[in-house]
Amino acid sequence: MTTWLKLSSAALAAGLSLGAHAQGAPIKVGLMLPYSGTYASLGNMIENGFKLYVQEQGGKLAGREIQYFKVDDESDPSKATDNVNKLIKRDQVDVLVGTVHSGVALAMAKAAKDSNTLLIVPNAGADAITGPLCGSNIVRSSFSNWQPGYSTGVVMAQRGHKRAMTITWNYAAGSETVKGFTEAFEKGGGKVIKDLNLPFPNVEFQALLTEIAAQKPDAVFAFFAGGGAVKFVKDYAAAGLNKTIPLYGSGFLTDGTLEAQGASAQGLMTTLHYADNLETPRNNAFRKSFAxxxxxxxxxxxxxxYxxxxxxxxxxxxxxxDIGKKDVIGAAMHKATVDSPRGKFTMSAAGNPVQDMYVREAKGVNNEFRSVAVKALADPARGCKL
Known part of the structure; x- marks a missing residue:
């Protein structure tokens, strides 16, 4: 009896020690982002924003140190499942953060659901992530592809454009953004006369620009980002189209790209959930700290x-x-009100930001705030069953 008690006490002590160690151990955050290719600069900015917030909290969240693991997803959906499993199975991360490319993010969401790993999507707008693939362990800190497309459609219809063409890459982000645009533009009395696209990440735009010139729409709506956005805006201006056919875009057309686009982008109107010169104490403090x-x-x-x-x-x-309480963490993230540099936003039941969408104008190297395009725009979360 005495021996059994001693053994039980020893086992209990060992268990308590392990639990305490687990609670004191760093939380493992797996960053799966593009660190090479077209979207490399975007991946770096996302990582820097995330780490800045942690740094501002003294390097800890809820008293826990953060340990980072990184995988370059190369914006390649064919490698996405293998890449995400490096973080889930090899590194055994507690939380996944990623990514930029919608096709890659869809694979991440499936893997997160299968393994019940927490996933925070800091960019990719694939509608399915907060639609059919929505989950209690999945949230997004950015937007759905539908949102900036829809808000730009509202603005273009309000400005009196009646006939529009769209142009984008032929992948999830492009086609879903265009769908959102078309929904709002045609609801506002406009008509999309033709959708143009080319394979991702192809940047040979000449034939499509020739077709735009021939069709003579009132305006063009474009979705490109990163290096592709730089080349498209320059080519559009070089073809002289910006003088006769106004170009609009989801904000990614000019975000993080204005310096490279130079004079070609000046005056471009876009809509997005952020503008560089939002005059709020929160945004000013964030931009100063980041710089x-x-x-x-x-x-x-x-x-x-961030x-x-x-x-x-x-x-x-x-x-x-306690990172083990995934249900509690997931539920709290879904109910959070975030005091963001973009302005406070809430989360939808599906885990997507309900946020103001802004009209911005490209001036110098900034996308300057002009007005609110749509207040508190919520993604319709079609197909989400939570």
Whole structure:
């Protein structure tokens, strides 16, 4: 009897020690982002934004140190499942943060659901992530593809354009953004006369620009981002189209790209959930902190990374730092109100931001705020069953 008690006491002590160690161990955050190719700069800005928020909290969230693991997803959907499993199975991360490319993010969402791993999407707008693939362990700190497309459609219809053409890459982000645009533009009395697209990440635009010139629409709506956005805007101006056919875009057309686009982008109107010169104490403090830390100007990608960390912080605070309480963390992230540099936003039941969408004008190297395009725009979350 005495021996059994001694053994039981020893086992209990060992268990308590393990639990305490687990609670004191760093939380493993797996960053699966593009660190090479067209979207490399976007991946870096997201990572920097995320780490800035953690740094501002003294390097801890809810009293827990953060340990980072990184995988370059190369914006390649064919490698996405293998890449995400490096983080889930090899590194055994507690939280996934990623990514930019919608096709890659869809694979991440499936893997997160299968393994019940927490996933925070800091950019990719694939509608399915907060639609049919929605989950209690999945949230997004950015937007759905539908949102900036829809808000630009509202603006173009209000400006009196009647005949529009669209142009984008032929992949999820492009086609879904265009669908959102068409829905709002045609609801507002406009008509999309033709949708043009080319394979991702092809940047040979000449034939399509010739077709735009021939069709003579009232305006063009474009979705491109990163290096592709730089080349498209330059080519559009070089063809002289900007003088006769106004170009509009989802904000990614000019976000993080204005310096490279130069004079070609000046005056371009876009809509997005962030503008560089939002005159709020929160945004001003964020931009100053980012510039001091990274010697670079923040952009929407940095904001989305920063807010991904804010969502994780809200979840961990509700669980008192216990990463094992995934249900508590997931529920708290879904109910969070985020004090973001873009302005405060809430989360939809499906885990997508309900946020103001802004009209911005490209001036110098900034996308300057002009007006609110749509207040508190919520994604319809079609197909989500939570």
């Amino acid at each position: 001091l830390t990274y010697k670079a100007n923040a952009d929407v990608y940095a904001v989305q990374g 807010d991904a960390a804010q969502l994780l912080s809200a979840g961990l605070a509700a669980a008192k730092g």
